[in-house]
Amino acid sequence: MLLAGGATAQPVPEAVKSYGPIEATRDLLVRGTTDIARFEAVLNLFASRPGSPRILYEQWGSNDLYEITRAECQKGAQAADMVISSAVDLQVKLANDGCATAHRSTATARLPQVANWRDEVFGITRELAVIVYNKRLLSGSEVPRSRFDLIDLLRPEDSRFRGRVATYDIEASGLGYLFAFADAQQATTFGSLIEAFGRSGAIATCCSAELIDGVANGTYLIAYNVLGSYAMARAEENPDIVAVAPDDYTLVLSRAALIPRRANEPELAGAFLDFLLSASGRASLRSEHLIAQTDQEDPEALRLLETPETSLRPIALTPSLLVGLDQHKRREFVALWRSTFPNENGAAEVPPE
Incomplete structure (x- = not known):
């Protein structure tokens, strides 16, 4: 199953840092889709512990990370020591295909x-799929809460x-496919939403950074289904950026970690992995908005507008995620997508989610 737009070239990481x-005396190779800037704090914290290994972190796009x-796994070649991806359906598929090693501990239990x-x-984060807008460009009555x-805005x-x-x-x-397919499974509004996207000339683009950049500079008025961790991190730099947790329902993603078989x-x-699940590890992830605190008394402090x-x-990390990866279902879903966004550029090589 080729997921990266038919490319045959050997995929390479987009950034590497140690x-x-x-x-x-020991090295730990971690490959992930999380931006280095967002994951750096927890990597530094783990690496600063006495007797810690040297960590090499490679930042990948989700499709390329799955492919490599x-x-x-298929070649029996030596692999990364840990793979962390926002495309959790692809992670479950890797495990289902026998490409993961089990790990049991008090933390995972x-x-x-x-x-x-x-x-x-293993799910290591807690991030919301949100609607992002620029409060300089939208009036209060225009903000979509669902x-x-x-x-209605697009009608x-x-x-x-x-x-x-x-x-x-x-x-x-890969994250975009996961969110869109989850919408199709969960929402009675999906047919109306995708029809509204097509009728109104909505834009399909590669990644979280480009979506948020477009909202920040006014190219887009609204970005839909954006990973909230990146939106909230940008809101710290630009107070005009606001994220809304849709009140009809909000998808919650846990980036998935696995230890490859080789x-x-x-x-x-x-x-x-146990460190990521520990109190100090989770505090570090929370500081980068990779664990959303949805029980805050003041959600605006996180610039995440959420209602009761x-x-x-x-x-959920279950085999049900494999449904969307069935080749026939995927072809049908992508065909529907292409008919909605006929002018998109396709699956080019892109930065990570």
Whole structure:
């Protein structure tokens, strides 16, 4: 199954950085889709502990990360020590195909069932799929609090939102495909929403950074289904950026970590996983908005507008995620997508989600 737009070239990481003591006698290779800037704090914290290994972190796009992990598994080649991806359906597929090593610990046993599949795939974050807008450009009455509101904004022929609403390109982004397919499974509004996107000339683009950049500079008035961790991080730099947790329902993603079957340092990878699930590890992830605190008395402090009516729907790490990866279903879904966004550029090589 080729997910990266038919490319045959060997995929390569988009960025690489190392952490920890140069004189360390052991190395831990971690590959992930999380931006280095967002994951750096927790990597530094782990690497600063006495006797820690040197960590090499490679930042990848989700489709390419899946492809290289799958290829190494099939060839029996030495792999990364840990793979962390926002495209959690692809992570479950890797484990289902026998490409993961089990890890059991007190920390993993505490995970809820939706965040631990067969002790092979583990949810390490808690991030919301949000609607992002620029408060300088939208009046209070225009802010969409739900998918119903978004459809209403796009309905008029003379809507000023025509061509100025954007979302992920599901062929370029594994995360985008996951969110869109989850919408199709969960929402009675999906048919109306995708029809409104097509009628109004909505834009499909590659990645979170491009979506948020477009909202910040006014190219887009609204970005839909954006990963909230990146939106809230940008809001710290630009107070005009606001994220809304839709009150009809809000998808909740836990980035999935797995230890490849051919990892060189599976014990070190297990120790790193336990650290990510520890109090100090989670505090570090929370500081980068990778764990959303949805029970805050003042949600505006996080610039995440949420109402008591918001229904949070976790994307569970279960075999049900494999439904969207069935080749026939995927072809049908991508065909529907292409008919909605006929002018998109397709699945080019892109930055990570």
